[in-house]
Each structure stands twice: as C-alpha cells, then as structure tokens.
Amino acid sequence: MSKPLPNSIYARDVEYLLHAATNARKHEETGPIVIDRGEGIHVFDDQGNKYIEAMAGLWSVAVGFGEKRLADAAYQQMLKLPYYHSFSSKSNEPAILLAERLVNMSPDKLSKVFFTNSGSEANDTVVKMVWYFNNARGKPNKKTFLARVNGYHGITMASASLTGLPVNHRDFDLPILPVKHLTCPHFWRFGLPGETEAEFTDRLAAELEQTILDAGPDTIAAFIGEPLMGAGGVLPPPAGYWTKVQEICRKYDILIVADEVINGFGRLGTMFACEYYGIEPDMLVVSKQITSSYQPLAAILFSDEIFQGIADNTAKIGTFGHGFTAGAHPVATAVGLENLDIIEERGLVAHAAEMGEILQRELRSRFTDHPLVGEVRGVGLIGAVELSADKATKQRFDPPGKAGAYLFARGHEHGVIIRAIGDQIAFCPPLIITEPEIMDMLDRFALALDETWAFVRGA
Known part of the structure; x- marks a missing residue:
C-alpha cells in the first residue's frame, strides 16, 4: 500500500482530503492507494500495480473502464x-x-x-x-x-x-x-x-x-x-x-x-x-x-x-x-x-445472466465449506461471502469487521479489489467480465481468504 512520503502526492492527499467511508486517523498513517487509470475490468495504481475491480468501482461500472465511446x-x-x-x-x-x-x-x-x-x-x-x-x-x-x-x-x-x-x-x-x-x-x-x-x-x-x-x-x-x-x-x-x-x-x-x-x-x-x-x-x-x-x-x-x-x-x-x-x-x-x-x-444483460450463473456456482462450490465462511449468497453478477467466527453458531467476530478488514487488505496484495461490509465480502464486477476473468478473480480471493483464516487462528 502507498505510504505518505514527504512532498509526494500521497502526502498531499493526507493533508488536504477527507475520504468517504474511511477512518481518517488510520488514513493519516497509511496514505491512499492512488488509482491512475482503468481498462476493462482492471484498474491500475500510480505505482503500476494492476487490480481486478471486483466491485465495479462502487457497484457501478457496467461497461468496464476506459470505454472510449x-x-x-x-x-x-x-x-x-x-x-x-x-x-x-x-x-x-x-x-x-x-x-x-x-x-x-x-x-x-x-x-x-x-x-x-x-x-x-x-x-x-x-x-x-x-x-x-x-x-x-x-x-x-x-x-x-x-x-x-x-x-x-x-x-x-x-x-x-x-x-x-x-x-x-x-x-x-x-x-x-x-x-x-x-x-x-x-x-x-x-x-x-x-x-x-x-x-x-x-x-x-x-x-x-x-x-x-x-x-x-x-x-x-x-x-x-x-x-x-x-x-x-x-x-x-x-x-x-x-x-x-x-x-x-x-x-x-x-x-x-x-x-x-x-x-x-x-x-x-x-x-x-x-x-x-x-x-x-x-x-x-x-x-x-x-x-x-x-x-x-x-x-x-x-x-x-x-x-x-x-x-x-x-x-x-x-x-x-x-x-x-x-x-x-x-x-x-x-x-x-x-x-x-x-x-x-453488446447484450450485456443476457451476458450478466450467463456470467452470473458461473459466479454464483463458483462462489458456492469453492467457498461454502471453507472453515471461515458462514454463508455464500447472491443473484446474477452480485454476490457475497459472509465470514463467521463459528460456522455452526453463526457467531460474529469480536470486534466486528476484524476479519473482513484483514481480508480486504490481503485482496489488494493479490491484485483484487473487493469490498468488506463488516465481515461480509461483496463482489459486483463489471457486466463485461468473462468466465476466465471470474476464475482469476476468485483464485485471487481464495488466496486472501486462506491467509485471513490463518490470521484469525493466530497462525
């Protein structure tokens, strides 16, 4: 993650901007990730790191990034x-x-x-x-x-x-x-x-x-x-x-x-x-x-x-x-x-229905039985994986959001931007996403999920 270096764009961000949905004191310590450009389902930060935008920005970029039309x-x-x-x-x-x-x-x-x-x-x-x-x-x-x-x-x-x-x-x-x-x-x-x-x-x-x-x-x-x-x-x-x-x-x-x-x-x-x-x-x-x-x-x-x-x-x-x-x-x-x-x-509504079936199938088949996952849910190209401290009792983490925040950060390290809603992890990729891209997105998520499982166990 970017650090607020002296005289850098990161330091200027920390000095001048109040960010939405952000812990302002924590942000002063970490600085921003500065997103520089986008292409298709991907965005790139100003350090050249490439991310799958698994949230379509904020549930919103249907046709992908960089659409010239x-x-x-x-x-x-x-x-x-x-x-x-x-x-x-x-x-x-x-x-x-x-x-x-x-x-x-x-x-x-x-x-x-x-x-x-x-x-x-x-x-x-x-x-x-x-x-x-x-x-x-x-x-x-x-x-x-x-x-x-x-x-x-x-x-x-x-x-x-x-x-x-x-x-x-x-x-x-x-x-x-x-x-x-x-x-x-x-x-x-x-x-x-x-x-x-x-x-x-x-x-x-x-x-x-x-x-x-x-x-x-x-x-x-x-x-x-x-x-x-x-x-x-x-x-x-x-x-x-x-x-x-x-x-x-x-x-x-x-x-x-x-x-x-x-x-x-x-x-x-x-x-x-x-x-x-x-x-x-x-x-x-x-x-x-x-x-x-x-x-x-x-x-x-x-x-x-x-x-x-x-x-x-x-x-x-x-x-x-x-x-x-x-x-x-x-x-x-x-x-x-x-x-x-x-x-x-481009028939993106029908495409979303087709890709949505794949996303929902893969989310359920790959993560329902994971020891950290309480529920997998969604419809079409919107889905979520809810993390639970105890699958059998549906126990929440203490404090709430602890596991989700860690998983969110690990996602960045693996090149995928997801959204942590407390301990609920949301997916909402652009409608243009393809089957290979869905698999790539979930492969990256799986790595972050396993690392989070190790984190909550104190391993």
Whole structure:
C-alpha cells in the first residue's frame, strides 16, 4: 500500500482530503492507494500495480473502464452544449431522449422521469415528492416511510434517514424523518431457530402489517426497499417476500418505492430487479450503472397517478419548488444514452445472466465449506461471502469487521479489489467480465481468504 512520503502526492492527499467511508486517523498513517487509470475490468495504481475491480468501482461500472465511446459522447456533447438547467420549462435533447428511453424500458406503470445527480439526491427527492403528492391529494398525515434494517438508500439527511445502517446514523443525529425500520429480510442471519424460510417470510409480512396498523394506515406514506439489498451485505430476499409486501402496501394505500440504484441495468441478469422479483413499483430509483458512473446521474421514474397529483398542485401554488443546478445535465444524459446503447448492443444483460450463473456456482462450490465462511449468497453478477467466527453458531467476530478488514487488505496484495461490509465480502464486477476473468478473480480471493483464516487462528 502507498505510504505518505514527504512532498509526494500521497502526502498531499493526507493533508488536504477527507475520504468517504474511511477512518481518517488510520488514513493519516497509511496514505491512499492512488488509482491512475482503468481498462476493462482492471484498474491500475500510480505505482503500476494492476487490480481486478471486483466491485465495479462502487457497484457501478457496467461497461468496464476506459470505454472510449462514453468519453466521445461526453466530448461531443460538451462541444455542443456543455451545460444547461431544467428550471422554468427549459430542457435539452439528451435529457428528453433519455427520459423517453427509461420510460419505455421500465415497468409499465411508470410514465414520468425526474433527474438528479446521485442516488442519494434521488431518494431525498422521493421523500419530498411523496410528501408533496400526499399533501396535494388531501392526505397530509401520510408522511411516515417504512424501510428495513440494513437497507441502504443514500447519505443525504433524508436518504440517510431511510438507510438502516447504524454507521450512517451514528453521531450524525439521524434519522430525522418519520421512518420505521423493519426486520432485515435475511433468513440466514435473522431467521429464528427452527423457523423455515416460508415462516420467516410470513413473520416479516405480519410485522409489516402490524406496524402499519399500530401507526395508523393514514400516517404511512411509502415502503422503500432495494429489491436485493446491496450495501447492507448483498442480501437476496426470501421466497415470496416481495409478493406479500406488495399485497399489504396496496391494501393500505401505501406507495411502493423500488431502489434500484445498485440492482438496475442488468446486475441480476434482468434489465431491472423489479422484473426478477415481480415488483410493480409506484416509483423506481436508478443511478450508478445508468452511466457506468462515467458521469454523475440518477433518475426517479414514477407513475402517472403521482405525476397528476404533483402537476395539479404546481398549478395551484404556481410551481414545483424543487430542482438541482445540474439536474438533467446534457453531458450526463448524453453519456447515459450511449451507455445504454452499449449495454443493449453488446447484450450485456443476457451476458450478466450467463456470467452470473458461473459466479454464483463458483462462489458456492469453492467457498461454502471453507472453515471461515458462514454463508455464500447472491443473484446474477452480485454476490457475497459472509465470514463467521463459528460456522455452526453463526457467531460474529469480536470486534466486528476484524476479519473482513484483514481480508480486504490481503485482496489488494493479490491484485483484487473487493469490498468488506463488516465481515461480509461483496463482489459486483463489471457486466463485461468473462468466465476466465471470474476464475482469476476468485483464485485471487481464495488466496486472501486462506491467509485471513490463518490470521484469525493466530497462525
């Protein structure tokens, strides 16, 4: 790992930058790994070390690094119209075309689009839109959101309140919204002794309905959830979960918000995870793979019913008093259009389904019986290996994250960048990954895993 040498770029990083999701004091000691360039599924640091980017950056680089077509799309749009806003009835062609394309490729119920710059901004906007809509339709008490423990929806004040991860709340005085966090739908960790998966699903459905009844259905605005939970540890829901959630929400006039910031655009082997799980959302949030994160962009797709309520209220009060300077940015939306062209032309959704079967098979066959592994899970090209201090009892490490942090660091030494979510190790490679590259990625991971096993045993 790079060290903060005097007068070096590393020392300047330590002096001037505060890093996200980082122990700042530890960073002062170690310095950064400075990523210099990328090519395909690989990135290279400024010392020439080559890494398989097994997390596609942050769950996001669908078409791989160094894709010239996306650079060209940005360049050409910058020459023509480098920036404009969407306030006061202004628009631009790439934003219009991308909105149309998103509506045509998404679940049938969704007919309108609002652009933001990140998934966090999008989910923050979802809260405001839902409140605005309910005020407009004469239901001002319908303000509380239902979310889940371990769910991740962003880091703004509103979206971090929806997030169900303690590290995103602690010492930020969050949550600030009226939000109720329900049991995490992870059967292996939260199922009761002797409980079947079907019984677990029924218990979570009963908890959802009882929470609504206890609060009063007229106070519950929306249920927000990732179809497959990502940053909480790659947690596929139990069978039948989303069917029951939707039935209960429809019964009590509660909007369903599908957060596909990580799931969308092929990650599970379908264009959207809503298709995979049979979800019919009122609102759908996308980001990350919409541009392969070459440009900041996110979008909220929502139903005509919500649009009509919002539109009527803008006529009543004179405006929709919300928006971002860079919302519907012409360069970002132009890159989004080109990125979707690449995904479709190269058949990357079908490719992700094919490679996903290989990834899931190899993760399970190679690591399920490893003495350090409690569970292997995932769908498509997203997977996780959860480390456990005791396989039989599912015991967590003390302190939590001890093994995961060591494994994360050993991965770097073996040329693979994974993500440690506590002691859960996530994989989310670019959609372009091939079978030989999957094998190479897992070979490198296996070396790091074995070294971590020796570490936790004190060998």
